[in-house]
Amino acid sequence: MPITKTTERININNRRIINGADADVIQLYPMKHTFAWTAYAVGNANHWLPTEITMQNDIEQWKSRDVLTDDERKALKTVLGFFTTADSIAANNVVLAFYKHITSPECRMYLLRQGYEEAIHTHSYQYIVESLGLDEGELFNMYREVDAIYNKDAFVLSFNEGIFDPHFKTGTLEADQKFLENIIVFSIIMEGIFFYSAFAVMFGFQRQNKMVGSAEQIQYIMRDESQHLNFGINMINAIKEEQPEVWTSDFQDHIIALIRKGTELECTFAREVFPKGIFGMNEDNFRQYIEYIADRRLVRIGLPEQYRSTNPFPWMSEAIDLNKEKNFFETRVTEYSVGGTLEW
Numbered sequence: 030m031p032i033t034k035t036t037e038r039i040n041i042n043n044r045r046i047i048n049g050a051d052a053d054v055i056q057l058y059p060m061k062h063t064f065a066w067t068a069y070a071v072g073n074a075n076h077w078l079p080t081e082i083t084m085q086n087d088i089e090q091w092k093s094r095d096v097l098t099d100d101e102r103k104a105l106k107t108v109l110g111f112f113t114t115a116d117s118i119a120a121n122n123v124v125l126a127f128y129k130h131i132t133s134p135e136c137r138m139y140l141l142r143q144g145y146e147e148a149i150h151t152h153s154y155q156y157i158v159e160s161l162g163l164d165e166g167e168l169f170n171m172y173r174e175v176d177a178i179y180n181k182d183a184f185v186l187s188f189n190e191g192i193f194d195p196h197f198k199t200g201t202l203e204a205d206q207k208f209l210e211n212i213i214v215f216s217i218i219m220e221g222i223f224f225y226s227a228f229a230v231m232f233g234f235q236r237q238n239k240m241v242g243s244a245e246q247i248q249y250i251m252r253d254e255s256q257h258l259n260f261g262i263n264m265i266n267a268i269k270e271e272q273p274e275v276w277t278s279d280f281q282d283h284i285i286a287l288i289r290k291g292t293e294l295e296c297t298f299a300r301e302v303f304p305k306g307i308f309g310m311n312e313d314n315f316r317q318y319i320e321y322i323a324d325r326r327l328v329r330i331g332l333p334e335q336y337r338s339t340n341p342f343p344w345m346s347e348a349i350d351l352n353k354e355k356n357f358f359e360t361r362v363t364e365y366s367v368g369g370t371l372e373w
């Protein structure tokens with residue numbers, strides 16, 4: 030987009046998440062969507078790299094015949110099979126579908142950070158697969174081979190076709206709803222629901238003191254992902270505020286139906302991948318947990334709870350709500366949170 034030479038200043042009131050009136054996507058300040066700047070600061074303070082975490086123990090446990098059961102080996106491979114491609118799908122959506130339609134420079138700042146974090150996550154799975162000497166071809170192709178993974182990914186990817194169309198433009202009711210649907214599918218369903226039974230399984234390993242290096246990486250990933258989800262929710266709510274006309278009752282019903290569909294796909298994933306249950310988590314607890322988190326996501330975007338399930342895995346909240354004082358990551362070698370970054 031060419032720039033116009035002018036002394037006229039940006040009017041902050043015209044800044045929007047999408048369809049900004051004088052769509053200046055270059056001037057970070059003056060800033061309207063301060064939640065994006067906060068998320069950017071949190072992302073920087075949480076910076077980590079997979080290779081900082083030692084995999085020595087995991088390698089020994091994986092090689093040993095008596096540490097992991099066959100079901101645990103299969104579970105680890107299948108959750109990794111989901112993870113290995115999930116963050117690439119998320120990254121592509123951020124860069125190719127979201128970014129160019131977002132007219133808030135501060136939101137774009139965070140999306141740049143988020144895109145990098147998705148790359149770090151894919152790096153992390155690659156590092157685990159390589160360290161354990163797993164078959165890369167098998168793991169990275171699972172999203173096309175294993176029904177439970179394929180069905181989730183195919184569902185999510187079906188929603189960005191319209192947005193990937195080079196002629197797609199926001200600015201009509203229909204297009205803006207399409208765009209909002211995309212944010213909801215990717216943030217709420219993909220990042221907020223589809224990762225969570227796999228996360229729970231990884232913390233199952235951690236709680237048994239098994240594969241702790243892999244689990245620790247997944248814990249960092251979950252911390253990042255909870256920020257991605259948070260940011261997505263803030264964008265959704267900001268669009269609702271800026272363009273209330275998009276949030277019709279038909280559209281709300283449509284979104285509730287999509288989230289219910291996503292919840293079912295995740296329950297099916299847990300049932301098919303862990304038919305005998307794992308670490309004391311069975312089909313019923315998985316369902317209850319997935320319904321519980323789906324309700325929490327719904328409430329945060331102003332939609333009614335659908336399931337009213339209670340949380341059967343309270344230890345998951347502890348794993349997510351990482352507290353900086355708690356020296357959880359004893360193997361951590363680098364501390365990125367410095368001085369000023371924590372004050373924002």
Ligand code: FE
Binds near residue numbers: 254
């Ligand atoms: Fe993400």
